[in-house]
Amino acid sequence: MQLSKLAVHPDDADILLKERNTLDPVVIDKYRAAGKIAQTTLKYIIQLINDSYHLQKTEQPYTVTELCLLGDSMLAKLLAQSYTKKDKVREKGISHPVSIDVNEYVNNVSPELYSDDVKTFAAGDVVTISLGAQIDGYTALASHTIVIYPPGVLIDNELKPEGPLLGSKADAIVACSIATRAVIALLGLAVHPEMIAWIPELQNQSNIITGSMIRSVVDEIARSFQCVVVPGSKVRRVRRFLAGQAEGVVAEREFKGVVWDESNQEEDLLKKGSGSDLIVHDGRPASSTDVSSAVPTDDFVVEAGEVYNVDLTFCGVSEFEEQGLITLELADEPVSTVFIRDIAITHALRLNSARDLINYVDRNCSVYPFKLSHTCEAFPLKPEQDNLPEQIAAIKKELNARKIGLHELTNRYLARPKPVQLAKHIPFSTILSASNPTGKHGVDASKLTLPGKELPLPALGVSALKLKSLFKFGAAATATARESSTVLLNSVTKEIIKLTGGDATARPSWVHSKYQVSDQVAGLLTALSKLVDETAEFKVSEVQPMNLDAGQISSEEKMQLD
């Protein structure tokens, strides 16, 4: 194994990091194209789920594996149609393979064909679909949570669900949806700084939108719906090729964003129970680690002309009797199938299949995560042809050979698996009474974390390794809801463009929570929604998905973007 350092001339670094990230019309078009592809695929998968589970149009329901594969195929197909001229765009691809997380699972569940389980959904399941596309490194990421309802009833000659989803699952969905809207509106205020003065709740600030404002709003919404913001949630700046896809593998310089993790839950609880002279952890990294701009802090100002990804995951905790910590456990089942190339490592591989695979990945996937099925020759699937079972069998056959190559890649750390994680609730009383002789020095090397976030509970001195040993005392959360939306803040046209998400594509499912927003943020939220809905100058537009005609794109809708 050999670690390589990439030497980039300062002038080139300026071009790559600054110039290529200014939002000129060409760049915005690329972002929009990536957004359109992501939106279309998201809509396509929602439609597939609706058809097979709610409207019973298929003989048997699609499994998670099939949905992932069909979604990836759709992404690949749409990507192949856009920006076909090589001189304009050298790289384009899937920035996040379609992953479908059911209930307590939080990320990266995207089973391959070789896994035997044929997982389907049950009524009452909360299903999160995550995916992404990139064109020339300009990335759009999308996540949306939908509800699987029991068989519907006929109303006005149309099948409709009988009632909304209730309980803590619904709490999470409602809170997540409201928080995402609020954060997007707050980000939008960076384009219109003069409007900040209109909102009395924000007036004490000096007409800027900061990370801590975003955090406080999201936390307050979570609190009023008896929810917890799941660790790993982020509101972060997206730059060309830097969309958080290699988090924990490569540290990103000049990271800008709000990140939620376990330490925030600890801090909240400490604030609740304080009243002593206790020094509460201030969220800033220790002075020893403060040297790097890769450590996320809330001390940043949202600026117009930037792109942000709002990726929030909420978990309802009203069903847990005891106050507990919501944390992420590495799941044993299903195994990780999404991999990311660690470009810092080179190694002379022994197996031919491994060499073929690394060549393919370096050529086609660049710095974005990939699945083994993407590398097969029978990929993407062509559902419009009648021989779909044969196509799937061909991929399956090819996968078996490529699995061996992948094994060598992961053994040599040339590719790192993206962890499949599930949300878990550990009672705080268990954590407090557990002995912790190693203190904060036990580091979990296998856990991919952002720099500066290695210690989950800094005040208690509980390390990730210790927390891992406490998982057996915890219970899996009922469900998590995740909404991810990439937002472009255009400083020239003063427009806010939602590349992904929005009501047209990711309409919230019918849910009812018994809670409502607390008085602390109700005023702010009303003011923000008024701004979005009624103020003409505050322009928010959504990238619309292409017209899906029975899984096919009609010819006039074919992308004419380049």
Place this chain on the structure above:
Amino acid sequence: MASKNSINKPKGKIHAAAHSKRLNQKRAARAKLAAPTRSSHGRYNLQTVARPTDSKAMALYTGAPREQSGTTVTTSILSKKRAKKIERNARYIAQRKAQLEASRAAESGMEMDVQTIAKREKEVKPETNLDKVKKVLYRAIEEAAKEKSLGVAGEGTTLGVQAF
């Protein structure tokens, strides 16, 4: 048996016998002269030689010299080590006496000296920051549990429409 003049008389044997006989005689004579030991004459016989464990000190401290004898000059020498030991013992005795008195007072229901109680209490370690954090967190958990038991007010929130 071979005669005294025999060529192969057992010279060594004879010599050894004569030697041991002479030693026995000497021992017997010495035993007659010496005082009996305590172990051979019973423990209450005080007319015996000193036991090896008996104190060989030149003088034993028996408390402060009395007033009239304070002026007398003594020739007995006290080793430094022994003086220390004597002092220590005296301190222990005083302590034990005070304790006995305190317990006797407690039994009879009389009030005790506050100072003695404070002295007897175990020393408490100073509270660390971790202890403080844990205390605050425990309090917060209790408060959160109380908050949870309160009911919810209002109509709640509905999202979405009645459609798949």
